[in-house]
Amino acid sequence: MGMTMTQKILATHAGLKEVCAGQLIEAKLDLVLGNDVTTPVAIKEFKKIGVNKVFDHEKVAIILDHFTPNKDIKSAEHCKMCREFAIDKNIDNFFDVGSMGIEHCLIPEKGLVVAGDVVIGADSHTCTYGALGAFSTGVGSTDMACGMASGYTWFKVPSAIKFILKNKPAKWVSGKDIILHIIGLIGVDGALYKSMEFCGDGLRYLTMDDRFTIANMAIEAGGKNGIFPVDEKTIEYLKEHSVKEFKVFEADDDANYDEIIEIDLSKLRPTVAFPHLPENTKTIDEVEEITIDQVVIGSCTNGRMEDLRIAAKILKGKKIAKNVRVIIFPGTQKIYLQALREGLIEDFVEAGATVSTPTCGPCLGGHMGILAKGERCISTTNRNFVGRMGHVDSEVYLASPAVAAASALAGKIKDPESV
Template structure:
């Protein structure tokens, strides 16, 4: 019986020639990841279990990104806990204020994820690195603690959904629109504990930033992971970032899939997700005109350079509407620096937007843009659950950077093609 990309990676990690869906296995880890919210819990469990050493100081990454620079006493204490642990155990990949970025943009940028690797992170959007042909998935803090100590984790081999992409994207349509369309098709539990495996001639037309966005939101369909095949664009991204040896896996022709979903990229239009689920999707022109009070352009989903370029191209020479707060958050320091060198930061500021240091911030209602009662935001983030960005009466519309930027100018949900 043939295997999927994910199944081949897990088989290798477990030292097995063959695995099948539903099988339980213990696999070796190439990276264990945590942030300033989840790592302190993992540290507590690590010490509670009497553990005193980590399995490999080079294969653990701790990124302080959720509430940093620290917004209050509690967040400062959590970050201090992470700093102490990282110093004690000589963690090589520890990223603090000034060096950190939003973890799921920073990890690939730093070359810490590569094809064929197995990565766990105490954050649900760890599935982002499937864009590089890795198996990466979110786990709880207890699993993170065990992973830091042993370099091992238990997995149930997932079934797979084959997502066949054809055609190419139209102007103002991006990876965010692709994944929102997919989630709208199959639902927030449509891929529950399954692997979303992308294939087809349409893959070649997607930039790496689009693929990161799509894999990042695989969890919003309930998926265990999302994964793309390794191609020339993947290799170009890895060059200069990853120096260690890596292995790309391809699905067997007779690999077994739970089902196949086909998407013609050329038919997609800019898409938004209305409150309170990422699956509550509509083409933007069917929602156009809805007033908003805040726009957030950033997050681990859409804070990369391509995203900032798309937003700046729309905002350049224009002004954010009166009564609208537009917040732009580059995902890493390197992205921030390059955006500055390209003049994008000036475009945002001249348009009347606020530009933040890298942080998850408003995505989880942390800081740098929390909503008030009954306010509406359009955001390039990944979740629009009740109370996600503020009080339970506040509302979030998920959208691409192009739609978010266009809406910032008009003050209402807007199709970027009309600007």
């Protein structure tokens, strides 16, 4: 029986020769991840289990990134609980203010995930690491607690959709445009509890940052995970960032897919998701005059070095439109420093933007960018639900860094080709 890439990884970690869609398995974990919002709940559940230590102090990671630097007393107490737990359990991979980054940017940068791994995280966008050829998925805090205690968790083996990406994307079309196009095509539940497996000759034109963005938003189509084959670019990234051994898995030729979807990347245009779902997509050519109040560039979806370079290329030497607030969030401290060395931070500030420490804050309406009633924001984040970034009567439009930067200059949603 042929297996998909995801099914092969899960079979290996379950100690089985093969698995099939719908099968319940118990799999060994290579990393268990939590943040300052989800870990406090997991810690309370962990204590109920009655064990004194985590299964492996090198395979648990806790990153304080959502409400940090702390926005209020409650968030400070949550971070204190995480801090004390990490110290008590001798957790190696604990990242606090000054060393932290947005978790799904930081984990790959630190080399904590490699191809062939099985990773769970108490955050829905843990699916990001599929860009590295790993199986990674979001879980609840209780599952995180059990994973920290035992090093195992259960899964229902997902079926899969194969996405064949063909040809070279046009200028200004990035990974964000590709995944928004896909979500617009299949809907927010089009891949419900399925593995979204990407392949095709078009992959050669996608950078690792493109792939991280696409895998990151698999959950926005309902996917259990998103995953890319391991190619030369992947291996180069793994060797640069990690000393862990990795294993390459490939889908069988006779693997079974619920659906096979071909996408000609050369025909895609910059894409925007309108309120209040990521599936409400339009190409930039279909967007009429929509004025904006705020622009957010960053997050676990588009806060990487390539994203900042694209934004700076558009903003450099120009001025942000009057009455538009632009907030830029580098994904990690390392990215922040690299942007500083390349002069990008200076370009942003001179254009009229503000640059923040790495944080998830504005993406989930936490802090540092809350929207008031009636305000509109174009954002490189991953969700635009009602009230996602502030008031329930505000609006969030999702787009790439190029479209976001171009819109910042125009004061309305704009094609980057036109600025």
